[in-house]
Amino acid sequence: MDFYVLSYSAINGIVVGAMLGGIALGLSLIFGVLRIVNFAHGSFLMLAMYIAFWMQHLAGIDPYLSVLIAAPLMFGIGFFVQAYIIAPLIKRERALVVEPISALLLTAGVYIVVDNLALMSFGPNVRSVTSAIESTTVMLGEYPLNTFRLVAAFAALAMALLVSLWLARTDMGRAIRATALNRDAAAMSGINVPFVYNVTFGLGCAMVAVMGCLIAPFIPLTPNVGLSFGIKSFIVVVLGGIGSITGSLLGGVVIGLFESVAAQFVATPTAAIFSLGLFIVILLVRPQGLMGRK
Amino acid sequence: MMNKAKSVAARYGTGLMQAVAAVMLTCGSGAALAQSAVKMGCVLPLSGGSASVGNQTKAGVTAAVEQINQAGGIKALGGAKLEAIFGDSQSKADIGVAETERLINREKVSVLCGAFNSAVTFPATEVAERNKTPWIVVGSVKDEITERGYKYTFRINNKATYDAREQIDAIDMLGKETGKQAKRVALFYEGGDWGRSHAANIRKLAAERKLDVVLDEPAPPGQVDFTSQLLKIRASKPDALIVALYTPDQLLFSRQLAEQRLDLPFGLHSAGGGTEDPTFYAAVPAKQVAYYFVQEDWQIDFLDNKSEPLLLNIEKRVRGILGHGMSAYAAQGVSVAYVVQDVLERAKTTDREAIRKALAATDITGGPALFPGYQRIKFDENGQNTFSHGAISQNINGKRRTIWPVDNRGADVKPVWPVPTWSKR
Numbered sequence: 001m002d003f004y005v006l007s008y009s010a011i012n013g014i015v016v017g018a019m020l021g022g023i024a025l026g027l028s029l030i031f032g033v034l035r036i037v038n039f040a041h042g043s044f045l046m047l048a049m050y051i052a053f054w055m056q057h058l059a060g061i062d063p064y065l066s067v068l069i070a071a072p073l074m075f076g077i078g079f080f081v082q083a084y085i086i087a088p089l090i091k092r093e094r095a096l097v098v099e100p101i102s103a104l105l106l107t108a109g110v111y112i113v114v115d116n117l118a119l120m121s122f123g124p125n126v127r128s129v130t131s132a133i134e135s136t137t138v139m140l141g142e143y144p145l146n147t148f149r150l151v152a153a154f155a156a157l158a159m160a161l162l163v164s165l166w167l168a169r170t171d172m173g174r175a176i177r178a179t180a181l182n183r184d185a186a187a188m189s190g191i192n193v194p195f196v197y198n199v200t201f202g203l204g205c206a207m208v209a210v211m212g213c214l215i216a217p218f219i220p221l222t223p224n225v226g227l228s229f230g231i232k233s234f235i236v237v238v239l240g241g242i243g244s245i246t247g248s249l250l251g252g253v254v255i256g257l258f259e260s261v262a263a264q265f266v267a268t269p270t271a272a273i274f275s276l277g278l279f280i281v282i283l284l285v286r287p288q289g290l291m292g293r294k
Numbered sequence: 295m296m297n298k299a300k301s302v303a304a305r306y307g308t309g310l311m312q313a314v315a316a317v318m319l320t321c322g323s324g325a326a327l328a329q330s331a332v333k334m335g336c337v338l339p340l341s342g343g344s345a346s347v348g349n350q351t352k353a354g355v356t357a358a359v360e361q362i363n364q365a366g367g368i369k370a371l372g373g374a375k376l377e378a379i380f381g382d383s384q385s386k387a388d389i390g391v392a393e394t395e396r397l398i399n400r401e402k403v404s405v406l407c408g409a410f411n412s413a414v415t416f417p418a419t420e421v422a423e424r425n426k427t428p429w430i431v432v433g434s435v436k437d438e439i440t441e442r443g444y445k446y447t448f449r450i451n452n453k454a455t456y457d458a459r460e461q462i463d464a465i466d467m468l469g470k471e472t473g474k475q476a477k478r479v480a481l482f483y484e485g486g487d488w489g490r491s492h493a494a495n496i497r498k499l500a501a502e503r504k505l506d507v508v509l510d511e512p513a514p515p516g517q518v519d520f521t522s523q524l525l526k527i528r529a530s531k532p533d534a535l536i537v538a539l540y541t542p543d544q545l546l547f548s549r550q551l552a553e554q555r556l557d558l559p560f561g562l563h564s565a566g567g568g569t570e571d572p573t574f575y576a577a578v579p580a581k582q583v584a585y586y587f588v589q590e591d592w593q594i595d596f597l598d599n600k601s602e603p604l605l606l607n608i609e610k611r612v613r614g615i616l617g618h619g620m621s622a623y624a625a626q627g628v629s630v631a632y633v634v635q636d637v638l639e640r641a642k643t644t645d646r647e648a649i650r651k652a653l654a655a656t657d658i659t660g661g662p663a664l665f666p667g668y669q670r671i672k673f674d675e676n677g678q679n680t681f682s683h684g685a686i687s688q689n690i691n692g693k694r695r696t697i698w699p700v701d702n703r704g705a706d707v708k709p710v711w712p713v714p715t716w717s718k719r
Contacts, residue, residue, distance in 0.1 A: 124348070125346045137554075146550075219546065220545040227516065232518075260522045268512070268513055268522070
């Protein structure tokens with residue numbers, strides 16, 4: 001095997017992995033705080049991509065600028081979904097079940113509704129978003145790398161850093177962390193738990209919206225584009241450790257790197273099988289994930 | 295004794311009355327039939343991964359059915375209207391099968407068509423066969439669909455072997471025309487039924503024609519990055535690349551191929567799929583798909599040479615539904631509707647068995663049923679139209695022009711072979 005090919009695929013794997021990690025960040029946050037498996041995560045990514053598409057199509061706004069619109073908008077949508085769709089379920093189940101499994105089914109319902117609404121409203125056609133940025137490749141030494149992917153990967157890192165800081169330093173961040181640790185104790189110390197949940201869910205959606213706008217320039221857009229990212233995100237989050245911000249990025253990089261390099265030795269579908277095998281092995285050895293706490 | 299005779303008379307009398315009633319009912323339903331619609335079921339991927347394709351075929355069927363009904367419906371059935379009832383397979387086999395059962399048992403359709411994805415058509419035709427309902431295959435190319443000894447399955451379009459043969463024939467022909475033969479081909483295809491069967495056929499033909507297959511790589515659907523596969527393709531140094539990918543994958547792959555400026559001396563040869571989808575060309579910059587060779591079931595510049603009002607009318611209607619003009623998928627939809635019309639005119643009934651017989655005896659040599667570019671529709675004992683063929687176009691100066699078969703090539707068309715390197719474009 002050629003060293004150049006191998007190293008290039010490794011670098012590319014890291015870039016793609018960081019991007020996957022960035023997409024999984026919001027899922028991890030929601031998972032960690034609300035203990036809810038948000039099945040609709042991929043659908044929210046798809047919605048953000050459509051926002052970027054329509055912003056450009058109707059108003060000529062660059063997808064990178066549409067982050068400023070998509071993120072608050074998706075925050076609102078996430079806030080709404082949590083407050084009016086998921087919250088009643090949590091309230092009803094709180095006395096009996098601590099981690100509502102039915103919330104998983106509920107979010108699966110949200111996923112089906114959102115995906116099909118998108119199909120009905122926007123049609124099945126594949127679309128693409130283009131950025132005003134002309135240069136599509138930069139040279140990293142002798143390795144050509146796609147600018148858009150690189151931006152998405154660095155944005156994932158920056159976003160992880162910002163969110164960690166925010167969670168550590170602000171009152172709201174502390175409230176979120178307290179709720180994640182023990183929601184009853186948090187409630188007793190005067191934290192408005194339902195509000196914290198709404199904000200967390202909204203924040204998770206805003207984060208996936210940022211990534212949605214950033215990947216829109218290079219991922220073709222269809223109403224079911226979220227599905228492949230959604231499933232990858234679950235793997236990344238569980239692998240990295242539920243609720244861990246760094247774990248999410250690390251999980252993404254491990255999967256991306258492994259699949260990219262393995263694909264040089266075997267066919268890609270086989271590489272995907274191996275990556276799931278790796279996932280199972282890691283979970284057998286470390287059930288809490290790479291960065292998760294017991 | 296008397297009592298017995300009475301009861302016999304009564305029994306016969308009742309029998310007679312029942313018979314009369316039955317005859318009257320039959321006549322009544324016959325009269326009702328003449329005015330009511332003939333139902334034709336179409337299972338198509340209206341959502342899911344192949345949704346854009348399914349909706350194009352639906353538009354073709356819809357436009358043709360409207361046209362048939364405007365022209366007086368099915369004359370042999372007293373002007374009965376043709377009614378297309380659609381079932382959404384969601385591009386999934388199990389759902390396609392369930393929809394087929396619904397159309398047969400609840401909607402009581404007389405004839406079925408669909409279902410584009412070979413993986414759906416294959417099990418769905420089995421259901422149709424069991425229920426003795428004729429099925430006209432639309433779009434699916436998997437060979438085995440018409441090679442199982444089924445009596446109720448018919449296919450108008452190419453089967454996979456034909457697609458592969460045409461691609462290799464074109465590569466051969468261009469080599470002979472210019473004296474520059476391609477020697478090494480790489481194969482890259484979606485890992486489902488269609489892609490794998492296409493690749494298997496190419497492998498077989500390549501071995502016969504002394505072409506080296508230097509890479510043979512399936513791809514899982516819905517990938518988010520093709521870099522590692524492009525690296526493998528680059529490393530295998532092919533003269534030509536043969537691909538079979540659905541629209542979203544084809545789009546991402548084409549973009550990344552252009553960004554990496556991967557030079558393929560004798561070009562990229564696509565077996566339909568994403569590259570025969572008009573929405574693909576709307577979503578990708580023209581420069582990135584220049585010189586692409588596309589094998590598809592529709593001659594892309596067909597309407598440039600013809601001005602038949604029926605076809606132009608359909609083109610207009612399809613444009614109205616979809617927002618873009620005709621495509622291979624829409625053309626196949628038109629074709630199947632007109633074949634059904636032809637069959638019903640000959641069968642003179644909505645009975646499924648009679649329709650099957652009429653279908654088997656089909657021999658169409660003119661009219662809108664040949665819209666995809668065939669010269670004739672006639673089925674062999676397996677139900678395969680042996681006269682079907684596709685056309686191969688090359689994207690020259692931003693316009694897709696037919697280059698194969700040579701008979702279908704316009705006078706002003708000159709294939710570009712070998713294709714310019716990225717640095718010279």
